[in-house]
Amino acid sequence: MQIMSSSKTPSSTLSASALKPLKLNSSGLGQSTKPSSPKLSTPKLSFSLGGDSQNTAKSDTTTKTTFAKSLFAKPKFAAFSIGEPTANVIKKPAPWSPSTTALILVKREVETHDSMSFTFAAADEALFDFKPGQFVTLAAKIDNKTHYRAYSISSVPQQKQLRLTIKRVPDGLVSNWLADNLNIGDSLSALNIAGQFNSSDCKHKSKLLLISAGCGITPVMSIAKTLLAHDSDTDIEFLHCARDKDNVIFHDEMKKLLAQHRNFNVQLLLENSDGFASFSADKNTDSCALSHQTGMVSSGVIQQLYPDLKERTIFLCGPVGFMKAVENIAQESDFDMANFFQESFTPAANNEQQDHISSDASTASVMLHVPDFSVEKEVVQGSSLLEVLENNGVPIIGACRAGVCGSCKCKVTKGSVKSTSTETLTAEEIEQGFVLACSSTVEEDVAVALS
Template identity: 35%
Template sequence: MDQATAPAPTGFHLWDPEEDDILVCRAVREETHDVKTFVFAPRTRRRFVFDPGQFLTFEFEIDGETIYRCYTISASPTRPDTCSITVKRVPNGPVSNWLHDHFKPGMTLKATGPMGEFSWARHVSASGKYLLISGGSGVTPMMSMTRAAYDLAEIRDTVFLHAARTPADIVFEDELAMMSRRNRSIRVAHVCESDAPGRSWPGLRGRLSAGMLEAVAPDFREREVFVCGPSPFMNAVRAMLQGAGFDMARYHEESFNFEELSPGEKAEVETAAEEMAPAARTFRIEFAKTKRVVECPEDMPILEAAKRAGLRLPSSCTKGLCGTCKSKKVSGEVEMTHQGGIRQREIDAGQILICCAKPRSDVVIER
């Protein structure tokens, strides 16, 4: 029985965002100069159940605007009374800067989840060997998985490979070293691009390369590989593994990128445009706050049409799973097929996920 389906201990109830989606911040911990961990608990005595590597979607009210963001749970499901997210401050990032500058213990946030397939609980290695590769804040799902293995004293052959800019940017460095010392099935290696002020780096230096991968995990072709980090980092790792003859059926990746339209998304939009049937009806989509209007064919999700027109809107999974693109529909009709990223009461209140909502009339959206 995996963590996602395990029953709550006797005398405890599970946290259910359908009943109460408010989480209370219990602690804020500084991890590095620009990374903080935020620890949450339900308002009542309830426990969290999730697979290590899954994420929560949070609702933020910042400067009068509602913003949705996905954050991977960095805590282990073996400690179910609290959960935590670990957030890196992003230059000009509205949510990360607000969290770092204003969010304190005792404050509350709305959240829903857990969600996601990025977990070794859902992609079990036939060989019993795992390789976790992360860059920057992509360390968080890897930390959740490794913490779970450590807490359960699992003999799970795990290589934890993390890339950082400098040694001052290595998140969870001390805890990873401790877990590696006390559970010999966990091996940790870091790669740093350069030294930090006042601290030189004696380990692997530069950008992650095929040679480094061979040195750290010479048997990587036998392992189940999980990768998380910025899009360019994941693209490079993916190409590296493909070039080395790795079986990509055992490759899994996760990324939440809200600042840019990734090459993959651009390709999806272009492909959708090319494949669009000439006879498809087109509807007018108005974004009320920005006064932008785009044309959207009836067989194209509103998000794709908006991105094709140059609008940069919050999105992540593009599959109706994470809830990041949740928006208020002021008027009009849409057809929406989602995967759990929105609740029925939100739909009843006029909310839609624009990544999987296709217009059936002209639509006005409160964005």
């Protein structure tokens, strides 16, 4: 998935005021939002989880790499000599550095008919250090062109392996290429791990409500698993929405966690079948069963399931429409939005389709100048700045393509663009003319620099 935006929104308690039944788009990858002030719309960071707008292409550039034995070697012990402490000291692997070490695919797992988990190890033994909820930007070389996409991490930090869970995007270039072409032993390079939507930076209470839909479950699962792995006393309620049971990513994994942890509860809200379903677990016998009820997401359902809602911190991730609906429920319910964090994932393909629509709507043209790369080109007014830069050979990176990751930051030195996201930009950078190319359209003659 390509990354998103995280947001924190001050809010209020849930009132029973009705929301219309929510139609979930379980394909969702998207945007994430940041905390915002009460009653204000939530700042959003968005990124797509996997895929852009073309059909899969076979790459001949992916390096087939033999499994590095060192990846699975036993921990090394430090040597000691007379005068030094005699206890063996386990040498901890160094943190993974994406700038120097490639990722090697060690496992592929089918999650649903259109989503898959990819587990990577570093080419040199290393620990993956990240904050639960963050994403990594992969570089996929397809037909001799490198495409960058940000995908949420679904594993826990400080492990020798990193798991990404990616949903195919219809006509998405990278998500489909990964699913169809990346095999065990193949290597990929990556740019960085980042993301403001995480349970380390977003200060939370000892009671959480995790809400996700579709592939938005990925970062939320990382948050839940990390807290549970550390025997946290945090009371975790998890509400996940999907089209139907077959489209529930991590279905079996959630059942296992449910049976193992008294402080963890899961509710599923299914668009099809009988609507509402919930896991119930007998924590004494470790048995776990799936029960069904009828229901749709609404303030009434939220109030019924979580009468202590105001005592919780909410982490929310899913398609934009879903997240907006949940945010509205929270605001209408006087939930304290300072305890509301969200990140939405919108497929890159969707963004690109929107870009094309806006481009088609205008036949007027404007001039694009990029002096550092000798680009002087007439482009359609209203075009995506990121697309016109890419199409004209400017080496700009658009990892999330949704205004969340900041990789496409560039500076407009002449003229202006219309922007829908300034996430990751400081007030000073905005003042200086920096924009996010993926979230900007060219409306008049502009000159652009990459730094």
